[in-house]
Every structure is written in C-alpha cells, then in structure tokens.
Amino acid sequence: MSEALLSVRGLRSGYGAVEVLRGIDLDVAPGEIVALLGSNGAGKTTFNHTVSALVPARGGSIRFDGEDITGAHYRAVVGRGLLHVPEGRKVFPNLTVRENLELGSFARARARRADNLERVFSIFPRLRERSTQLAGTMSGGEQQMLAIGRGLMGEPRLLILDEPSLGLSPLLVEELFGLIGRLHAEGLAILLVEQNVAQSLEIAQRAYVLENGSVQFSGSSAELLATDRLRQAYLGV
Incomplete structure (x- = not known):
C-alpha cells in the first residue's frame, strides 16, 4: 500500500463514562x-465522528496527508479535504436542493462553487431537475443523492460515507454502489462504513471489521471473504 492519506493509530473515544473505541488502527491510501x-453498536459511527472531529479523541492519533489532526477543529478537518456524509443524510429539510448543495462549499472550495455545482448536477441529473424543491419533500434515495452531492461540493480528498445504503430499495442500492465505483475511478479515496457487507466487499480493496470498539479482522476483501469463520461469525455471508 502507498503512504496512507488517513492514518489512525490507537484511537480511543467515547461518550461520558462509556469508552466506545478501544485502540483502533486503520489506514486509507490515496484513491483507495x-x-x-x-x-449496530460496534463503534463505526463513533469512529467516523471522532475522525471528523465531531467527538474528541481520548487517546491515539489521527493523521491526514501527513499532518496530525487529532485535536483539530472540525472546520480545519473539512478544510483539509476530509469530508463526512453522515448516516441518515442530515439534509436541511426547509432549504432547497440547490441551497443544500451550496452549503457543501461553505468551508472549502467556495471559489469553485459554480463549477462544482455543475459537476454534481452532471452526476445526479435528478438533483438538477429538483434544484428548487425543498429537500424535506424528497424521497430517501433522492436525499441520499443530495447528501453525497453536498459532500462533493467541498472537493473531498477523502469521503467518509456512513451507512449510505440504509433504508434504500435494492434498486437504489445498486445505483448507489455504481456511483461509488465511478467516484473511485476518478481517483477519490473513500471510507465506506456499511452494514451491507457483500456489496461493500465487492467494491472495496480492503476492509476492517469492528466488534465492541476494536478491530477484530483486517485485510483485503478477498482475504476476508475467504475466511470461513469470519464470514459466518461477523459478516453473515
């Protein structure tokens, strides 16, 4: 693997008296x-929130493109190009599609907002058709497109996708994973945080399996799928 774009070592985090992450090591290379x-409850969302500086780390280190961002403010993390599409989409329901997208360039790439908006509309023609529609009136699949589009507006170097297939129909899930493949083909690094194991391993180069806040297995997708005990105990495939 080439030098990591994201390098996490010994990461601990939690809420109040509860420690959720217990020493996580994880790497994402450029374009991977x-x-x-x-x-549920394994610690995936806590990991995302800690790496994105929404929850403070209690120990360990987070490095992005060689820089230590462990204690950085979340705006500084976004400014470096690490963007997070949260679980549940979290669109602004009373703003239009276009307004939601424009907010994606608030902290990064504001000068190229018009060009990036056109790019997002070319990726998601449905968003162009609904650019003046209130986001809260859209279907779940359309809101997921909007959430990803909003992330792309900030010109991410690494895009964290937190449960992007949650609540989508099988057809929309297929479309979503096709989109992730296209973004990867353009060179975008993606951390895909999912319960949809089979399709995630089809598209990912490597994978980590969390249980009770610790990494239980890691390796290439092929290696994980070839391990019978892992497939049966952790992956359900």
Missing part, C-alpha cells in the same frame, strides 16, 4: 476504497 464493517 476501504470498508469499515460491523453490526
């Missing part, structure tokens, strides 16, 4: 798709 897998 890495899957972070695990059941």
